[in-house]
Amino acid sequence: xxxxxxxxxxxxxxxxxxxxxxxxxxxxxxxxxxxxxxxxxxxxxxxxxxxxxxxxxxxxxxxxxxxxxxxxxxxxxxxxxxxxxxxxxxxxxxxxxxxxxxxxxxxxxxxxxxxxxxxxxxxxxxxxxxxxxxxxxxxxxxxxxxxxxxxxxxxxxxxxxxxxxxxxxxxxxxxxxxxxxxxxxxxxxxxxxxxxxxxxxxxxxxxxxxxxxxxxxxxxxxxxxxxxxxxxxxxxxxxxxxxxxxxxxxxxxxxxxxxxxxxxxxxxxxxxxxxxxxxxxxxxxxxxxxxxxxxxxxxxxxxxxxxxxxxxxxxxxxxxxxxxxxxxxxxxxxxxxxxxxxxxxxxxxxxxxxxxxxxxxxxxxxxxxxxxxxxxxxxxxxxxxxxxxxxxxxxxxxxxxxxxxxxxxxxxxxxxxxxxxxxxxxxxxxxxxxxxxxxxxxxxxxxxxxxxxxxxxxxxxxxxxxxxxxxxxxxxxxxxxxxxxxxxxxxxxxxxxxx
Numbered sequence: 001x002x003x004x005x006x007x008x009x010x011x012x013x014x015x016x017x018x019x020x021x022x023x024x025x026x027x028x029x030x031x032x033x034x035x036x037x038x039x040x041x042x043x044x045x046x047x048x049x050x051x052x053x054x055x056x057x058x059x060x061x062x063x064x065x066x067x068x069x070x071x072x073x074x075x076x077x078x079x080x081x082x083x084x085x086x087x088x089x090x091x092x093x094x095x096x097x098x099x100x101x102x103x104x105x106x107x108x109x110x111x112x113x114x115x116x117x118x119x120x121x122x123x124x125x126x127x128x129x130x131x132x133x134x135x136x137x138x139x140x141x142x143x144x145x146x147x148x149x150x151x152x153x154x155x156x157x158x159x160x161x162x163x164x165x166x167x168x169x170x171x172x173x174x175x176x177x178x179x180x181x182x183x184x185x186x187x188x189x190x191x192x193x194x195x196x197x198x199x200x201x202x203x204x205x206x207x208x209x210x211x212x213x214x215x216x217x218x219x220x221x222x223x224x225x226x227x228x229x230x231x232x233x234x235x236x237x238x239x240x241x242x243x244x245x246x247x248x249x250x251x252x253x254x255x256x257x258x259x260x261x262x263x264x265x266x267x268x269x270x271x272x273x274x275x276x277x278x279x280x281x282x283x284x285x286x287x288x289x290x291x292x293x294x295x296x297x298x299x300x301x302x303x304x305x306x307x308x309x310x311x312x313x314x315x316x317x318x319x320x321x322x323x324x325x326x327x328x329x330x331x332x333x334x335x336x337x338x339x340x341x342x343x344x345x346x347x348x349x350x351x352x353x354x355x356x357x358x359x360x361x362x363x364x365x366x367x368x369x370x371x372x373x374x375x376x377x378x379x380x381x382x383x384x385x386x387x388x389x390x391x392x393x394x395x396x397x398x399x400x401x402x403x404x405x406x407x408x409x410x411x412x413x414x415x416x417x418x419x420x421x422x423x424x425x426x427x428x429x430x431x432x433x434x435x436x437x438x439x440x441x442x443x444x445x446x447x448x449x450x451x452x453x454x455x456x457x458x459x460x461x462x463x464x465x466x467x468x469x470x471x472x473x474x475x476x477x478x479x480x481x482x483x484x485x486x487x488x489x490x491x492x493x494x495x496x497x498x499x
Contacts, residue, residue, distance in 0.1 A: 033177050033222045034229055034259045034267050035302040037061050038097045038125055039087035043220030044233045044255045044271060046179045048169045049140030050093055050130020059085040059099075061269070061300035065293030067205065070282055075108030077205060079293055095127040107202025117206050121148050122155065129167060140167040142183075148192045148209060159192035159209075161185060165216060174370075176223045183216040185237065190288050204282050211287040212239040214250070227261040231271070243287035249278040251292045259302075269300035340380040341409040342368055342387055346394070347416055355391035355414075359403075374409075393417055421483040424457035425491035426450075427469055435495060437471035462487075469493050 036042040039059040041049075065079035085099035102120040129140020144163040149155045165183030189209040193199070199207075218235030236252045239245060257271035275292035340359055344352045357368035357375040361383065368375035382403050387410060389397045394414035401410045427437040427450045434454030440447045441460060450456040462485040470476045474495035483489050 033171075033179075034261065034269075035059055035087075035304065037083050037085055037300060038099055039085045039302065039304075040095055040097050040125070040127065043177075043179050043222055043231055044257070045235050045253075046181050046218050046220045046233060047127060047140070047142055047167055048171065048177065048179050049095065049127050049138055049142075049167055055089055055305065057087050057302065057304040059083075059087075059300060059302045061298050063271075063296055063298035065296035067291065067293045069108070070205065070279060077108065077202060077293075078106045079206070079296075080104050081296075093128055093130045095125075097125040097127075099123045099125070103206070105202065105206035107200070107206070117203060119149065119207065121146060123147075127167070131171070136170060136172050138167075138169045138171055141165070142167055142181075146189070148189045148207075156192035159189050161187050161189045163216065176221050178219070178221050180219045181216060181235075185214040185216055187211075187213050193288060199284065204288065205291045207288070208290045209288045210239065210290050212241040212244040212289070214239050220255075222259075229259040231255070231257045231259060237290070239289065245280040245287075245289050246278065249280045249289065251275065251290050252277045253292060257298075265304050267302040267304075269298075269302065271298040271300070272296075273298070337379045337381045338403075338405065338408070340366075340368070340377045340385070340403050341371075342375045342377075342389070343373070343409065343411040344375060344389055344391070345411065345413050347414070352391050352394065352414060355389055355394075357412075358388045360386040360388055380408075387412055389414065419486045420459045420461050421485060421487045421489065422457060422459050423465075423467070423481065423483060423489050423491060424455075425493070427454040427456065427471070427493050427495065429474070430494050430496055435471050435474070437469050437474075437493075437495065439491075440468045440470070442466045442468070467491060469495065471495055473497060475499065 033041045033043065033048050035057055036044060036047065037059050038047065039057040040047055060083070062080075062082040065081060067077040067079070069075050070077075081101070081103035083099055083101045085097055087095060087097035089095050100120065100122050102118065104118040124145045125142065127140055127142045129138060131138045142163070142165040144165070146161045146163070147155045147157060148159050148161065163183055163185045165181050167179070167181050169177060169179035171177045187210045190211045193207060193209050214237040216235075216237055218233065220231070220233030223230040233255045234253070235255075237250055238247060239250045244250075253273055253275055255271055255273040257269065259267055259269040261267045273296045275294055277292060279291065280286065280289040342357050342359075344355050344357065346352050351373040353370070355375065359366040359368060359377045359380050361381055366377040366380050368377040380403055382405070385401050385403050387397075387399050387401050389412045391414060393416060395417050397412055397414060399410075399412055423441070427435045427439070429435055434452060435450065436452050437450050437454070438447055439450065439456055439458070441458065442465065444460070444465070446458065446460070448456050448458040460483045462483055464480070464482050467479045467481055468476055469479070475498045477493050477495060479491060479493070481489050481491060
C-alpha cells in the first residue's frame with residue numbers, strides 16, 4: 001500500500017508542476033454541471049474539475065438495486081443503498097471531498113436460509129485541475145482512497161484501495177458538456193474479506209471486493225435543458241491480472257437520468273442504471289470479483305451553501321446618524337462606458353452564429369457574448385475601438401468603429417473563406433541533379449524558391465495559372481496549370497543548360 005500511495009503522489013505532483021495553477025484557475029461564464037454524489041461537479045461518476053465558485057456543498061442519495069439468480073437453487077438478490085458526501089474547495093484548482101457509502105443486501109435461500117448483510121465504506125477524494133484557454137476544455141487529476149470493511153461500520157486499513165484518474169471535459173458556453181476519465185486502481189480490498197472458502201455466494205456478491213487491479217474508463221454527457229440536466233454515462237472497471245475474469249465480466253455500468261435545480265442551492269437527481277456485465281463465478285475457490293446490480297434506481301438531493309451569492313446592499317440597515325448636518329448630495333457623473341452591440345452577417349445578409357467577437361481598445365479586449373441575432377459586450381469605454389470577428393468558414397475581420405453611447409451598434413459583414421489548393425513538384429537538370437530554381441506563379445506574381453534538392457510547394461487559391469521556372473545558367477520553362485479547391489497539383493520540370 002505505501003508503494004501505491006507513493007506512485008499516486010508522484011503522479012499528482014507531476015500534474016501540479018506540469019500545468020500552471022494560474023492557467024487552471026480561470027472560471028467560465030457558462031453554467032457548469034451540477035454536483036454528483038461527491039458534492040462536486042460532474043456527470044454521475046465522472047468529475048469535471050475546477051468549475052464555478054463553490055466553497056462548501058453536500059450531497060445525499062438513496063436507491064435500490066436488483067441482481068438476478070446467480071445459479072441453480074438461487075433467487076433474486078435485493079440491495080438498498082445510500083451515500084452522504086461533503087466537499088470543500090480551499091483553492092480555485094483544488095477540490096476535496098469525503099463520502100460514506102452504505103448498502104444492505106438481502107439474499108435468497110441458498111440451502112442455509114435467506115440472509116442479509118450490511119457494508120459501509122468511507123472514501124476520500126482529492127481533485128486538482130480546471131479550465132484551460134477560453135474555458136472550453138478542462139483537465140485534471142483525481143485521487144480516491146477507499147477503506148473497505150466486512151460489516152458496517154468496520155474498516156480494514158490494510159485493505160485500503162487507491163484510484164488515480166485523469167479527467168478531461170469539453171465544456172462549451174452553449175450545448176452539452178462531454179467528459180471522460182481514464183485511470184488505474186491499485187486494489188487491496190480483498191484483504192478485508194473473511195475466509196473466501198467459507199463465504200456463502202450471496203456474501204461474495206454483496207462485499208464488492210476484488211482480487212484484481214483495474215483499468216478505469218468512462219465517458220459521459222450532460223445536456224442542459226433550462227434548469228434541468230439530462231445525464232448519460234458509460235463507465236467500466238476493467239479487471240486485470242492473473243486472478244481477473246474475462247474482460248466482459250468486469251463491472252460495466254450504463255447510466256441515464258436527470259438533475260433538476262430546485263433553486264440556487266438545492267438540486268434533485270434521479271438515475272437509472274443497468275449493468276450488461278457477464279457474471280463471474282461465485283464458487284468458494286474462485287477469486288473475488290465485484291458484481292454490480294443488474295439494474296438500479298437512485299434518487300439524490302444536493303445542497304450548495306450560497307457563500308458566493310452577491311450581497312444585497314438594499315437589505316442592509318443604514319447607519320444611524322447622530323448629527324443633524326445634511327448629507328452631501330451626490331453629483332451625477334457622466335457615463336464613460338456602456339454596452340456595445342455587434343451584428344455579424346454573412347455574404348447573404350443572414351446572421352452568423354458561433355462567431356468569436358472581441359472589442360479592442362489599446363491593449364485591452366472585451367469579449368462580446370452571443371444574444372439574439374447579435375453579440376454584446378456589457379461595458380466598453382467610449383471612443384475609438386476595433387471590432388475583431390472570427391468564424392469558421394469565413395475570412396477573419398478587424399474593423400474600426402466608434403463607441404459614442406449606450407445604444408452603440410455596428411454591423412460586420414463576413415466573406416466566405418476559399419479553401420486553397422497546393423502546387424508542389426521537383427525541379428532538376430537534364431542530368432537529374434536537383435536545382436534550387438525560382439518558381440513564379442502569375443497573375444498572382446507569387447514566387448517560391450525550391451530547396452537544393454529541387455523540391456518546392458506553394459499554397460494557391462483555386463484557379464488557372466501560368467508558371468515560370470528560372471535558374472541561372474539554364475533556359476526558363478513556362479507551364480500552364482490548374483489548381484482545384486483542396487486539391488494538389490504536381491509540376492515536375494527538367495531544365496536545359498543555356499540562355
